[in-house]
Amino acid sequence: xxxxxxxxxxxLRKGESYSDSKGMYLYAYSDPFGKRRYIYAKDLPALREKExxxxxxxxxxxxxxxAGTADLNFMFDRYMSTKSExxxxxxxxxxxxxxxxxxxxxxxxxxxxxxYSDILFFxxxxxxxxxxxxxxxxxxxxxxxxxxxxxxRDNIIRANPANGVIQQLNKKTxxxxxxxxxxxxxxxxxxxxxxxxxxxxxxxxxxxxxVMIGTGCRIGELVGLRWEDIDMRNRTIDINHSLFYFAxxxxxxxxxxxxxxxxxxxxxxxxxxxxxxxxxxIEEKARQEEEGTFCISTVDDMSGFIFCNRFRELYVPESIxxxxxxxxxxxxxxxxxxxxxxxxxxxxxxxxxCHHLRHTFCARLCEADVNIKVIQSIMGHKxxxxxxxxxxxxxxDKKKKSLEQVFDQMKLF
Numbered sequence: 001x002x003x004x005x006x007x008x009x010x011x012l013r014k015g016e017s018y019s020d021s022k023g024m025y026l027y028a029y030s031d032p033f034g035k036r037r038y039i040y041a042k043d044l045p046a047l048r049e050k051e052x053x054x055x056x057x058x059x060x061x062x063x064x065x066x067a068g069t070a071d072l073n074f075m076f077d078r079y080m081s082t083k084s085e086x087x088x089x090x091x092x093x094x095x096x097x098x099x100x101x102x103x104x105x106x107x108x109x110x111x112x113x114x115x116y117s118d119i120l121f122f123x124x125x126x127x128x129x130x131x132x133x134x135x136x137x138x139x140x141x142x143x144x145x146x147x148x149x150x151x152x153r154d155n156i157i158r159a160n161p162a163n164g165v166i167q168q169l170n171k172k173t174x175x176x177x178x179x180x181x182x183x184x185x186x187x188x189x190x191x192x193x194x195x196x197x198x199x200x201x202x203x204x205x206x207x208x209x210x211v212m213i214g215t216g217c218r219i220g221e222l223v224g225l226r227w228e229d230i231d232m233r234n235r236t237i238d239i240n241h242s243l244f245y246f247a248x249x250x251x252x253x254x255x256x257x258x259x260x261x262x263x264x265x266x267x268x269x270x271x272x273x274x275x276x277x278x279x280x281x282i283e284e285k286a287r288q289e290e291e292g293t294f295c296i297s298t299v300d301d302m303s304g305f306i307f308c309n310r311f312r313e314l315y316v317p318e319s320i321x322x323x324x325x326x327x328x329x330x331x332x333x334x335x336x337x338x339x340x341x342x343x344x345x346x347x348x349x350x351x352x353x354c355h356h357l358r359h360t361f362c363a364r365l366c367e368a369d370v371n372i373k374v375i376q377s378i379m380g381h382k383x384x385x386x387x388x389x390x391x392x393x394x395x396x397d398k399k400k401k402s403l404e405q406v407f408d409q410m411k412l413f
Contacts, residue, residue, distance in 0.1 A: 010044055016051075027051050070156060072114065073107040076147040089258045092246035097136075098143050101126065111151050116161045119144065123169055133355070134169060141166050183363035183394070184352065189213060191347045195331045202327055207284040208307050208320070212354060214277035216361035216379050219317045219354045220244055220260060226304045230281060235273035239380065243299060245316050257299040257314065266382045281306070321353050328352070359390065366394035 004012045006025075012018075015028045024040045025047040039054060041047035076098060083091070098107070106122050126132040126140070145162035152160050184192065193213070196206040212222055220242030229238045242260045262268050273281075284306065288294050295308035309315055328349045339346035358379075365375045376387040 006044065012044075013048075016044075016047065027054075029054065070111050070151070071108050072111060072144070072147060073103055075111060075151050075156075076102075076107065076143065079147040079150050082150075089244045089246075089260045092244060092258060094143060096246065097139060101132075101140060102144070111148070111156055114148070114161050116163075116165065119162050119165045120168060123165060127169075137169065138166055182350075183356065183360040183390075184350075186364070186367075187347060188349055189360060189364075191335075192327075192331070192349055196327065199330075204287070205323065205327065207280040207287075208315075209324075209357065210280040211277050212357045213361055214274050214280070215271050216358045216365075217271075218242060218358060218380075219320065222354075223305070223307065223315055223317060223320075224259070224302075225306045226302065227285075227306055228304055230273070230306075232273075232278070232281065235278055237271040237273055237277075239267070239269050239271060241302075243314065245314075245318075257297075259300055259302060262380075266376075267380050269377060269380050271378055317354070324354065325351065362387070362390045363394045366391045 004017075006012055006018050016025065017028070018025050019040075022040065024042055025044050026041075027039050027047055027050070029037055029039075039047070039050045041050055080091070080094065086094070109118070123137050123140070126137050127134065141162065145160065148157070148160045148162050151157045193206065193210060196202045196209060208222070211217070211225075212219075215222075215237060217225070217237075217239065221239050223245075224241055224243035225237070229240070230236070231238070241262070244258045244260050246256050246258055293308065293310070293312055295303075295305040295314065296312045297303070297305055297308065297314040299314075305314055307315055309319070328351060332346075332348050335346045335348065362375060362379055365378070372384070372387060372391060375391070376384050379387060381387045
């Protein structure tokens with residue numbers, strides 16, 4: 001039987017051919033189930049490299065076809081289907097984070113094409129371009145790595161490309177990288193609240209953000225605050241639950257609120273109410289009484305929530321962060337114009353989220369030299385190391401400023 005050849009006179013091996021319609025070489029083979037599969041390449045040498053890789057994969061039991069067709073989204077959804085023990089709120093949080101940061105772009109990458117460097121580049125993009133905190137990226141890693149591990153165990157890929165990525169990011173953090181979530185300075189904090197007070201369109205947000213800065217509440221705890229949780233006579237705030245909003249991005253009818261009860265005793269706490277927070281609650285209640293805008297939302301048997309939108313419904317956390325970004329952008333644009341007219345340096349607010357305001361509250365306590373255990377208790381930190389990390393950052397800056405003042409006074413340089 002005469003050997004088959006391509007247009008250049010090269011002998012084609014069994015299974016090889018050239019497709020005029022596609023303008024590519026192809027190799028046909030059968031998978032373990034007897035189904036016909038094909039691999040393609042623009043030239044014959046490239047095709048044969050793929051053939052060799054295919055043979056190696058077949059010997060090792062690797063499913064090359066699945067590696068080239070299944071994407072990260074497929075593996076993540078498969079991974080989630082195995083996690084039947086997850087709490088409803090935890091599952092909702094996993095899906096929310098995955099859908100927001102991964103599904104529409106990186107999630108579409110084919111499993112067999114994802115390399116270690118791809119994941120490292122993706123995480124750097126999240127941190128440097130989108131401004132995500134290293135902790136958020138570590139959370140994302142806890143979604144991607146086990147999904148890829150399923151692919152390893154299913155013999156779709158040889159090794160997990162997500163292994164070791166976070167350690168590499170942590171090295172940068174430890175060597176002076178820019179992955180630390182910084183609190184607002186006192187000047188920035190005052191500028192932010194002053195702008196909210198000054199601008200009529202943002203004035204309604206001041207009580208909410210004042211309470212956030214003045215209590216260190218997590219966003220879910222703040223949204224879940226009810227009038228019955230605050231004791232105006234004794235000036236205390238009882239934190240005993242939080243709310244989580246599950247956005248059903250595949251079907252909006254799935255949108256729902258979930259009550260989260262603290263997983264540990266540290267999550268349940270009583271926060272002292274400082275004067276500015278007390279005044280913020282008074283202001284919010286007076287506004288709601290004047291406008292008749294008390295919250296009408298009910299979650300399970302809970303009602304009487306303090307903060308609500310113009311529809312008298314609970315604020316969705318993402319909408320608070322979205323409006324926060326708008327406030328920051330408008331402030332900075334106005335401040336640059338003002339500073340230029342007044343011939344002074346502009347006070348530019350950094351991009352920050354609600355969680356930065358929690359961090360800011362903790363920083364103010366550290367600056368005031370409040371006992372570290374008291375700070376841990378007020379913040380509801382399960383691990384005191386979390387408190388210590390913030391304390392170390394704040395006191396480090398404080399020491400530097402103190403030293404600079406001493407040097408200035410003594411005129412040593």
